[in-house]
Protein backbone atom coordinates (compact mmCIF):
# COMPACT_ATOMS: atom_id res chain seq x y z
CA UNK A 1 0.00 0.00 0.00
CA UNK A 2 1.39 3.38 -0.95
CA UNK A 3 0.68 6.51 1.02
CA UNK A 4 -0.09 9.92 -0.40
CA UNK A 5 3.26 11.41 -1.26
CA UNK A 6 4.33 14.76 0.18
CA UNK A 7 5.20 15.47 -3.52
CA UNK A 8 8.70 16.85 -3.23
CA UNK A 9 9.34 19.60 -5.79
CA UNK A 10 12.99 18.60 -6.04
CA UNK A 11 14.67 15.24 -5.46
CA UNK A 12 15.10 14.30 -1.80
CA UNK A 13 18.85 14.46 -1.17
CA UNK A 14 20.18 11.41 0.69
CA UNK A 15 23.60 12.00 2.29
CA UNK A 16 25.97 9.07 2.82
CA UNK A 17 29.60 8.03 3.02
CA UNK A 18 31.04 6.68 -0.18
CA UNK A 19 32.05 3.15 0.91
CA UNK A 20 30.31 0.26 -0.85
CA UNK A 21 28.50 -0.62 2.40
CA UNK A 22 27.34 2.96 2.99
CA UNK A 23 26.06 3.16 -0.59
CA UNK A 24 24.18 -0.13 -0.19
CA UNK A 25 22.51 1.33 2.92
CA UNK A 26 21.59 4.53 1.08
CA UNK A 27 20.09 2.45 -1.75
CA UNK A 28 18.07 0.42 0.76
CA UNK A 29 16.73 3.66 2.27
CA UNK A 30 15.82 5.01 -1.17
CA UNK A 31 14.08 1.73 -1.99
CA UNK A 32 12.00 1.74 1.21
CA UNK A 33 10.96 5.40 0.82
CA UNK A 34 10.19 4.84 -2.85
CA UNK A 35 8.01 1.80 -2.05
CA UNK A 36 6.18 3.56 0.81
CA UNK A 37 5.27 6.60 -1.30
CA UNK A 38 5.19 5.17 -4.83
CA UNK A 39 8.13 7.34 -5.88
CA UNK A 40 10.61 6.50 -8.67
CA UNK A 41 14.38 6.51 -8.15
CA UNK A 42 14.52 9.90 -9.86
CA UNK A 43 12.70 11.38 -6.86
CA UNK A 44 15.91 10.87 -4.87
CA UNK A 45 19.48 12.04 -5.24
CA UNK A 46 22.30 10.24 -3.45
CA UNK A 47 24.97 12.69 -2.27
CA UNK A 48 28.33 11.17 -1.26
CA UNK A 49 30.15 13.02 1.53
CA UNK A 50 33.80 12.52 2.50
CA UNK A 51 34.31 11.95 6.21
CA UNK A 52 37.50 12.12 8.31
CA UNK A 53 37.41 8.43 9.23
CA UNK A 54 37.52 7.41 5.56
CA UNK A 55 40.10 10.04 4.52
CA UNK A 56 42.68 8.83 7.06
CA UNK A 57 43.54 5.18 6.39
CA UNK A 58 47.08 4.93 7.76
CA UNK A 59 46.35 5.49 11.46
CA UNK A 60 44.45 3.58 14.11
CA UNK A 61 41.00 5.08 14.71
CA UNK A 62 41.72 5.56 18.39
CA UNK A 63 44.76 7.73 17.52
CA UNK A 64 42.78 10.06 15.25
CA UNK A 65 40.51 10.70 18.22
CA UNK A 66 37.23 12.47 18.75
CA UNK A 67 33.69 11.27 18.38
CA UNK A 68 31.85 11.13 15.09
CA UNK A 69 34.77 10.39 12.78
CA UNK A 70 32.32 8.84 10.32
CA UNK A 71 29.45 11.26 10.86
CA UNK A 72 30.55 14.84 11.54
CA UNK A 73 30.80 16.09 7.94
CA UNK A 74 27.49 14.43 7.06
CA UNK A 75 25.74 16.15 9.97
CA UNK A 76 27.22 19.48 8.87
CA UNK A 77 25.78 18.95 5.38
CA UNK A 78 22.38 18.16 6.90
CA UNK A 79 22.43 21.31 9.06
CA UNK A 80 23.44 23.56 6.15
CA UNK A 81 20.77 22.02 3.88
CA UNK A 82 22.92 20.45 1.16
CA UNK A 83 21.26 17.11 2.03
CA UNK A 84 17.77 16.33 3.46
CA UNK A 85 18.40 13.04 5.24
CA UNK A 86 21.56 11.22 6.34
CA UNK A 87 21.87 7.42 6.35
CA UNK A 88 24.16 6.05 9.07
CA UNK A 89 25.44 2.75 10.43
CA UNK A 90 24.15 3.21 13.97
CA UNK A 91 27.26 1.46 15.30
CA UNK A 92 29.29 4.50 14.25
CA UNK A 93 26.90 7.11 15.67
CA UNK A 94 27.70 9.12 18.78
CA UNK A 95 24.92 8.87 21.37
CA UNK A 96 23.96 12.55 21.12
CA UNK A 97 22.94 14.42 17.98
CA UNK A 98 23.88 18.08 17.42
CA UNK A 99 21.29 20.77 18.21
CA UNK A 100 18.82 20.93 15.34
CA UNK A 101 19.12 17.28 14.22
CA UNK A 102 16.92 14.30 15.12
CA UNK A 103 17.56 10.58 14.77
CA UNK A 104 14.35 8.64 15.30
CA UNK A 105 14.00 6.48 12.19
CA UNK A 106 15.51 3.00 12.00
CA UNK A 107 15.30 0.38 9.26
CA UNK A 108 14.70 -3.30 10.18
CA UNK A 109 17.91 -4.56 11.76
CA UNK A 110 20.21 -6.98 9.91
CA UNK A 111 22.12 -9.86 11.55
CA UNK A 112 23.69 -8.45 14.74
CA UNK A 113 26.48 -11.04 14.96
CA UNK A 114 30.17 -10.70 14.27
CA UNK A 115 31.65 -12.92 11.59
CA UNK A 116 34.95 -14.70 12.14
CA UNK A 117 36.70 -14.45 8.78
CA UNK A 118 39.74 -16.53 7.88
CA UNK A 119 41.13 -18.43 4.91
CA UNK A 120 42.41 -21.19 7.22
CA UNK A 121 40.38 -21.42 10.46
CA UNK A 122 36.71 -21.78 11.45
CA UNK A 123 36.91 -19.89 14.73
CA UNK A 124 39.15 -18.32 17.35
CA UNK A 125 39.81 -21.67 19.03
CA UNK A 126 41.25 -23.25 15.83
CA UNK A 127 43.93 -20.61 15.31
CA UNK A 128 47.44 -21.94 15.96
CA UNK A 129 49.23 -20.43 18.98
CA UNK A 130 50.75 -17.04 18.15
CA UNK A 131 48.57 -16.49 15.04
CA UNK A 132 47.96 -12.94 13.88
CA UNK A 133 44.48 -11.41 14.18
CA UNK A 134 43.72 -8.15 12.39
CA UNK A 135 41.19 -5.74 13.90
CA UNK A 136 40.94 -2.02 14.59
CA UNK A 137 37.93 -2.37 16.84
CA UNK A 138 38.84 -1.82 20.52
CA UNK A 139 35.94 -4.06 21.50
CA UNK A 140 36.95 -6.96 19.27
CA UNK A 141 40.63 -6.59 20.22
CA UNK A 142 39.80 -6.71 23.95
CA UNK A 143 37.38 -9.65 23.48
CA UNK A 144 40.04 -11.56 21.52
CA UNK A 145 42.80 -10.76 24.02
CA UNK A 146 40.54 -12.07 26.82
CA UNK A 147 39.90 -15.39 25.02
CA UNK A 148 43.24 -15.90 23.27
CA UNK A 149 45.98 -13.93 25.04
CA UNK A 150 48.57 -15.75 22.91
CA UNK A 151 47.41 -14.18 19.63
CA UNK A 152 49.18 -11.24 18.09
CA UNK A 153 46.84 -8.31 17.32
CA UNK A 154 47.50 -6.01 14.37
CA UNK A 155 45.57 -2.93 13.20
CA UNK A 156 43.30 -3.66 10.23
CA UNK A 157 41.61 -0.72 8.54
CA UNK A 158 39.77 -0.35 5.26
CA UNK A 159 36.62 -1.68 3.68
CA UNK A 160 35.71 -5.36 3.36
CA UNK A 161 37.49 -5.74 0.01
CA UNK A 162 40.73 -4.24 1.39
CA UNK A 163 40.63 -6.47 4.45
CA UNK A 164 40.06 -9.62 2.36
CA UNK A 165 43.06 -8.65 0.22
CA UNK A 166 45.19 -8.29 3.38
CA UNK A 167 44.11 -11.77 4.56
CA UNK A 168 45.06 -13.17 1.15
CA UNK A 169 48.49 -11.55 1.40
CA UNK A 170 49.03 -13.12 4.83
CA UNK A 171 49.05 -9.81 6.77
CA UNK A 172 46.82 -11.61 9.29
CA UNK A 173 45.42 -15.14 9.70
CA UNK A 174 41.95 -13.97 10.66
CA UNK A 175 39.76 -10.95 11.27
CA UNK A 176 36.23 -10.11 12.40
CA UNK A 177 33.63 -8.32 10.30
CA UNK A 178 29.98 -7.61 10.97
CA UNK A 179 27.66 -10.21 9.41
CA UNK A 180 25.37 -7.27 8.56
CA UNK A 181 27.96 -5.69 6.29
CA UNK A 182 28.71 -8.97 4.48
CA UNK A 183 25.00 -9.61 3.97
CA UNK A 184 24.22 -6.10 2.74
CA UNK A 185 27.11 -6.29 0.29
CA UNK A 186 26.00 -9.76 -0.86
CA UNK A 187 29.51 -11.09 -0.23
CA UNK A 188 28.61 -14.77 -0.22
CA UNK A 189 32.18 -15.80 -1.16
CA UNK A 190 33.82 -14.48 2.03
CA UNK A 191 34.65 -17.49 4.27
CA UNK A 192 32.89 -16.57 7.50
CA UNK A 193 31.59 -18.23 10.65
CA UNK A 194 28.88 -16.35 12.53
CA UNK A 195 29.80 -15.82 16.19
CA UNK A 196 26.85 -16.15 18.56
CA UNK A 197 26.31 -13.27 21.03
CA UNK A 198 26.80 -15.78 23.89
CA UNK A 199 30.38 -16.31 22.66
CA UNK A 200 31.18 -12.69 21.85
CA UNK A 201 28.68 -9.88 22.46
CA UNK A 202 28.47 -7.55 19.44
CA UNK A 203 28.81 -3.77 19.42
CA UNK A 204 25.91 -1.60 20.50
CA UNK A 205 23.64 -0.99 17.48
CA UNK A 206 25.53 -3.41 15.22
CA UNK A 207 23.51 -4.18 12.10
CA UNK A 208 21.18 -1.20 12.45
CA UNK A 209 20.73 1.66 9.98
CA UNK A 210 19.47 5.00 11.29
CA UNK A 211 18.20 7.95 9.31
CA UNK A 212 18.85 11.45 10.62
CA UNK A 213 16.98 14.63 9.65
CA UNK A 214 16.64 18.29 10.53
CA UNK A 215 14.36 18.76 13.57
CA UNK A 216 12.50 21.53 11.73
CA UNK A 217 11.75 19.49 8.58
CA UNK A 218 8.15 18.32 9.04
CA UNK A 219 7.80 16.97 5.50
CA UNK A 220 10.81 14.67 5.95
CA UNK A 221 9.66 13.71 9.48
CA UNK A 222 6.37 12.47 8.03
CA UNK A 223 8.12 10.50 5.30
CA UNK A 224 10.55 8.85 7.72
CA UNK A 225 7.83 7.88 10.19
CA UNK A 226 6.30 5.75 7.41
CA UNK A 227 9.43 3.53 7.14
CA UNK A 228 10.51 3.51 10.81
CA UNK A 229 10.90 0.00 12.26
CA UNK A 230 9.56 0.15 15.82
CA UNK A 231 11.21 -2.99 17.21
CA UNK A 232 14.65 -1.87 16.08
CA UNK A 233 14.00 1.50 17.73
CA UNK A 234 13.05 -0.15 21.04
CA UNK A 235 16.20 -2.29 21.02
CA UNK A 236 18.46 0.60 20.15
CA UNK A 237 16.91 2.78 22.86
CA UNK A 238 18.17 0.26 25.44
CA UNK A 239 21.59 -0.29 23.85
CA UNK A 240 22.31 3.39 23.24
CA UNK A 241 21.20 4.39 26.72
CA UNK A 242 23.64 1.78 28.08
CA UNK A 243 26.39 3.30 25.90
CA UNK A 244 25.51 6.86 26.87
CA UNK A 245 25.63 6.20 30.61
CA UNK A 246 28.99 4.51 30.17
CA UNK A 247 30.05 7.65 28.28
CA UNK A 248 31.08 5.26 25.56
CA UNK A 249 33.28 6.52 22.82
CA UNK A 250 35.31 4.52 20.36
CA UNK A 251 38.07 4.70 23.06
CA UNK A 252 36.28 2.25 25.34
CA UNK A 253 35.65 -1.45 24.74
CA UNK A 254 31.90 -1.83 25.22
CA UNK A 255 29.51 -4.48 23.91
CA UNK A 256 25.73 -4.50 24.20
CA UNK A 257 22.72 -6.22 22.71
CA UNK A 258 18.98 -5.98 23.34
CA UNK A 259 16.47 -8.57 22.09
CA UNK A 260 12.68 -8.59 22.13
CA UNK A 261 11.40 -11.90 23.50
CA UNK A 262 8.00 -10.82 24.76
CA UNK A 263 9.74 -8.26 26.92
CA UNK A 264 13.07 -6.53 26.41
CA UNK A 265 16.27 -8.42 27.30
CA UNK A 266 19.44 -6.32 27.44
CA UNK A 267 22.93 -7.73 27.86
CA UNK A 268 26.02 -5.56 28.26
CA UNK A 269 29.74 -5.95 28.78
CA UNK A 270 32.69 -3.64 29.42
CA UNK A 271 36.28 -4.77 29.00
CA UNK A 272 39.76 -3.56 29.85
CA UNK A 273 41.42 -2.61 26.56
CA UNK A 274 44.15 -5.26 27.04
CA UNK A 275 41.54 -7.96 27.65
CA UNK A 276 42.76 -8.60 31.20
CA UNK A 277 39.23 -8.23 32.63
CA UNK A 278 35.60 -8.03 31.57
CA UNK A 279 32.43 -7.25 33.48
CA UNK A 280 29.05 -8.33 32.11
CA UNK A 281 25.44 -8.03 33.22
CA UNK A 282 21.84 -8.09 32.00
CA UNK A 283 18.39 -6.64 32.58
CA UNK A 284 14.90 -7.77 31.67
CA UNK A 285 11.97 -5.38 31.50
CA UNK A 286 9.10 -3.94 29.52
CA UNK A 287 9.74 -3.23 25.82
CA UNK A 288 9.28 0.50 26.36
CA UNK A 289 11.64 0.63 29.35
CA UNK A 290 14.88 0.34 27.38
CA UNK A 291 16.29 3.75 28.22
CA UNK A 292 15.97 3.20 31.99
CA UNK A 293 17.25 -0.39 31.74
CA UNK A 294 20.29 0.67 29.74
CA UNK A 295 21.26 3.40 32.19
CA UNK A 296 20.68 1.09 35.16
CA UNK A 297 22.79 -1.74 33.72
CA UNK A 298 25.58 0.72 32.88
CA UNK A 299 25.60 2.03 36.47
CA UNK A 300 25.81 -1.54 37.81
CA UNK A 301 28.79 -2.37 35.61
CA UNK A 302 30.55 0.93 36.42
CA UNK A 303 30.08 0.29 40.15
CA UNK A 304 31.53 -3.23 39.79
CA UNK A 305 34.44 -1.90 37.72
CA UNK A 306 35.46 0.84 40.13
CA UNK A 307 37.69 3.76 39.20
CA UNK A 308 40.52 3.11 36.77
CA UNK A 309 39.04 -0.06 35.27
CA UNK A 310 39.58 1.09 31.69
CA UNK A 311 43.22 1.87 32.53
Ligand SMILES: NCc1[nH]cc(CCC(=O)O)c1CC(=O)O
Nearest residue numbers: 089091177178180181206207208
Ligand atom coordinates in the same frame (compact mmCIF):
# COMPACT_ATOMS: atom_id res chain seq x y z
N1 LIG B 1 33.01 0.74 12.13
C1 LIG B 1 32.79 0.26 10.81
C2 LIG B 1 31.48 -0.39 10.61
N2 LIG B 1 30.33 0.24 10.92
C3 LIG B 1 29.28 -0.61 10.63
C4 LIG B 1 29.82 -1.79 10.13
C5 LIG B 1 29.08 -2.99 9.73
C6 LIG B 1 27.61 -2.88 9.50
C7 LIG B 1 26.79 -2.74 10.74
O1 LIG B 1 27.19 -3.12 11.86
O2 LIG B 1 25.65 -2.25 10.58
C8 LIG B 1 31.22 -1.65 10.10
C9 LIG B 1 32.21 -2.64 9.62
C10 LIG B 1 32.34 -3.90 10.43
O3 LIG B 1 32.27 -3.90 11.66
O4 LIG B 1 32.52 -4.95 9.81
